[in-house]
Amino acid sequence: MLIVAEGLEKTYRLGQVDVLALRGVDARISAGEYVAITGPSGSGKSTLMHILGCLDSPTSGTYRLDGEDVGALSGKRLAQVRNRKVGFVFQTFNLMPRLTVEENVALPLKYRGGVTRGERRTRALKLLERLGLSHRVGHRPDELSGGERQRVAIARALIGEPAILMADEPTGNLDSQAGSEVLKTFAELHGAGHTIVLVTHDPGVAARAQRVIQMSDGRVV
Amino acid sequence: MNLIESLLTGLDEARRHWGQTLLSLLGLILGTASIVTVLALFGGQTALTEQFLSEVGGRGTIIVSDRESSAHPGARELASKRLTFRDAQYLRDRASALVAVSPGWAQQLSYRAGNTSFTGQVIGTVPAYMVINDIKPLVGRYLSDLDVQRQARVAVLGWKYADSLFGRATAALGQIVSIGEKSYRVVGVLEREEFYFAAWENNALEYRNERAYIPISTAITQYSASDHLDFLTLKARPAVGAPGAQEQVRSLLFARHGVEDFDIRSSGQGAGQQAGQFLLLFNFIFLVVGVVSLVTGGIVIANILLASVVERVREFGTRMALGATAGGIFAHVLAEVLVVTLIGGLLGLGLGTALTGLVAHVMQMPAVVSPFIATVSLTTAVSVGVVAGVFPAVRASRLAPVEALRYA
Numbered sequence: 001m002l003i004v005a006e007g008l009e010k011t012y013r014l015g016q017v018d019v020l021a022l023r024g025v026d027a028r029i030s031a032g033e034y035v036a037i038t039g040p041s042g043s044g045k046s047t048l049m050h051i052l053g054c055l056d057s058p059t060s061g062t063y064r065l066d067g068e069d070v071g072a073l074s075g076k077r078l079a080q081v082r083n084r085k086v087g088f089v090f091q092t093f094n095l096m097p098r099l100t101v102e103e104n105v106a107l108p109l110k111y112r113g114g115v116t117r118g119e120r121r122t123r124a125l126k127l128l129e130r131l132g133l134s135h136r137v138g139h140r141p142d143e144l145s146g147g148e149r150q151r152v153a154i155a156r157a158l159i160g161e162p163a164i165l166m167a168d169e170p171t172g173n174l175d176s177q178a179g180s181e182v183l184k185t186f187a188e189l190h191g192a193g194h195t196i197v198l199v200t201h202d203p204g205v206a207a208r209a210q211r212v213i214q215m216s217d218g219r220v221v
Numbered sequence: 222m223n224l225i226e227s228l229l230t231g232l233d234e235a236r237r238h239w240g241q242t243l244l245s246l247l248g249l250i251l252g253t254a255s256i257v258t259v260l261a262l263f264g265g266q267t268a269l270t271e272q273f274l275s276e277v278g279g280r281g282t283i284i285v286s287d288r289e290s291s292a293h294p295g296a297r298e299l300a301s302k303r304l305t306f307r308d309a310q311y312l313r314d315r316a317s318a319l320v321a322v323s324p325g326w327a328q329q330l331s332y333r334a335g336n337t338s339f340t341g342q343v344i345g346t347v348p349a350y351m352v353i354n355d356i357k358p359l360v361g362r363y364l365s366d367l368d369v370q371r372q373a374r375v376a377v378l379g380w381k382y383a384d385s386l387f388g389r390a391t392a393a394l395g396q397i398v399s400i401g402e403k404s405y406r407v408v409g410v411l412e413r414e415e416f417y418f419a420a421w422e423n424n425a426l427e428y429r430n431e432r433a434y435i436p437i438s439t440a441i442t443q444y445s446a447s448d449h450l451d452f453l454t455l456k457a458r459p460a461v462g463a464p465g466a467q468e469q470v471r472s473l474l475f476a477r478h479g480v481e482d483f484d485i486r487s488s489g490q491g492a493g494q495q496a497g498q499f500l501l502l503f504n505f506i507f508l509v510v511g512v513v514s515l516v517t518g519g520i521v522i523a524n525i526l527l528a529s530v531v532e533r534v535r536e537f538g539t540r541m542a543l544g545a546t547a548g549g550i551f552a553h554v555l556a557e558v559l560v561v562t563l564i565g566g567l568l569g570l571g572l573g574t575a576l577t578g579l580v581a582h583v584m585q586m587p588a589v590v591s592p593f594i595a596t597v598s599l600t601t602a603v604s605v606g607v608v609a610g611v612f613p614a615v616r617a618s619r620l621a622p623v624e625a626l627r628y629a
Contacts, residue, residue, distance in 0.1 A: 050623045053542070055541075055542055055621075055622040055623040055626065056621070056622070056623040075546065075547055076546050076547075076548075079541065079544050079545065079546040079547075079549075080544065082541070082542060082543070082544050082622075083543065083544025084544075088542045088543070090539070090626075094535065094536075094538075094539040094542075094626075096536065096539075107540075107543055108543045108544055111540070111543055111544035111545050111549065112544060156543070160544075
């Protein structure tokens with residue numbers, strides 16, 4: 001079991017008010033699964049993904065990622081876990097505007113350390129070729145279409161060979177054609193054995209996944 | 222990712238937007254340039270003053286001059302014989318801090334040779350005066366001990382007076398000149414003395430070209446009833462130095478006179494200060510401008526860094542999601558600041574050097590940007606940048622990844 005989360009609770013403090021984002025969530029995801037977390041806005045789906053992706057920590061509950069108790073880790077170790085185990089794809093792509101496509105893709109390997117420049121380049125070029133972006137290698141993100149940017153972001157998420165690929169509304173900023181291309185890419189990656197967790201409020205997108213975790217009001221329903 | 226790699230990443234990315242970076246650095250560049258210029262000019266000015274002091278007899282020269290009696294003199298002051306030839310002898314015997322004592326007498330007298338006549342200064346003195354003041358004859362010789370012993374009617378002319386009286390300075394040698402209606406034979410003419418603090422300043426040593434020297438014994442017997450002196454020129458023992466010698470002379474003379482009816486100062490003090498006053502003001506203005514620009518530059522940099530950090534919070538969130546640590550983010554921001562301020566400092570140094578050259582050329586002043594000045598100005602610039610940049614760097618690195626990503 002790749003992900004084992006039990007009794008996850010998350011409380012935010014907004015000024016004087018405590019907001020309960022998660023009210024006891026259990027989640028289990030096996031290697032190779034393609035899971036969509038869905039629900040209306042404010043249902044806690046993004047909070048759950050942030051916790052599963054080690055970007056946030058739960059107020060209470062336990063979370064084991066790939067057999068490791070993530071709740072007990074220091075900030076530095078958590079950064080390493082994010083770097084090695086998780087690949088993120090964001091709604092707004094979040095590419096570095098001053099870096100080229102190739103440099104953007106290679107960035108996680110730079111943070112990992114111990115990977116030579118030559119190897120980073122080789123791996124980035126290989127991934128970009130696989131995602132059909134070979135002709136964009138030296139371009140900057142603002143010279144790319146939305147669909148291309150998101151595919152660059154997917155390449156960046158994959159380069160560290162993470163155990164799990166996490167995507168937060170990956171089609172939210174794309175037109176329908178670019179969106180369906182991105183979803184096609186996810187389907188291919190799933191077919192190649194990648195584990196994918198995707199957050200979406202769009203039932204049509206959720207339907208492309210193998211399994212749907214439906215959330216409402218901080219709980220799995 | 223280790224620290225060095227973080228630094229390299231930061232440097233690499235500062236390189237990519239350095240046009241924007243430069244603009245934000247203007248304050249720092251101007252501040253550094255201004256400080257470089259001020260220090261270089263100030264250094265040049267100090268060297269110039271040093272040179273002037275050595276021209277007028279070096280740092281060890283002390284001048285004791287007779288002070289005008291007060292409007293309502295007290296009993297002690299009335300009793301005082303004021304500065305006398307005996308004081309000179311007394312100091313020669315007692316003042317261990319001195320290596321040379323030269324009594325001096327000065328008066329405005331009429332000069333005449335042929336059809337030319339004017340009134341000017343006459344100095345009565347002894348051979349030691351030449352050694353103390355580093356006076357060199359152009360032709361002929363200076364006064365000798367024998368001249369003093371014999372009360373000889375001989376004169377040594379300053380360059381300007383020799384030139385005015387005889388048409389050509391060297392032509393004066395061996396001629397007869399009338400000083401105060403008494404005839405003197407010219408035994409020497411001195412070299413022309415020149416010193417300029419700045420192109421627009423007059424010759425600071427011109428007064429030395431406009432006088433004649435006669436033996437002190439001659440001066441006193443021909444023109445005075447008493448052995449009253451106008452000044453003493455003293456040379457301090459190098460091991461003691463002028464300030465120590467000055468104190469000894471002051472206490473010895475005070476003990477003899479019972480009243481302080483004399484002034485003591487270092488040679489060149491007056492002239493050097495006067496000539497340097499304008500430059501001091503000039504330096505001060507530049508220094509203020511430099512400090513203000515640097516502070517402004519620092520504030521501008523801090524502001525821009527803070528703004529760019531706020532602007533880039535989501536970028537830092539993304540970097541953390543990709544595996545950057547808090548330390549890595551801190552190093553990244555700091556590296557950008559470092560490289561940016563170093564570039565600003567270097568450009569400021571370049572601009573300052575150019576400005577120094579220009580000012581030195583236009584104003585005919587010596588000024589050199591030394592390695593020391595370069596180091597000081599660069600260090601200042603980088604320090605300002607680091608101080609201004611550390612706060613934004615700390616702020617950026619403290620954010621939790623999810624907070625940074627959500628930052629709007």
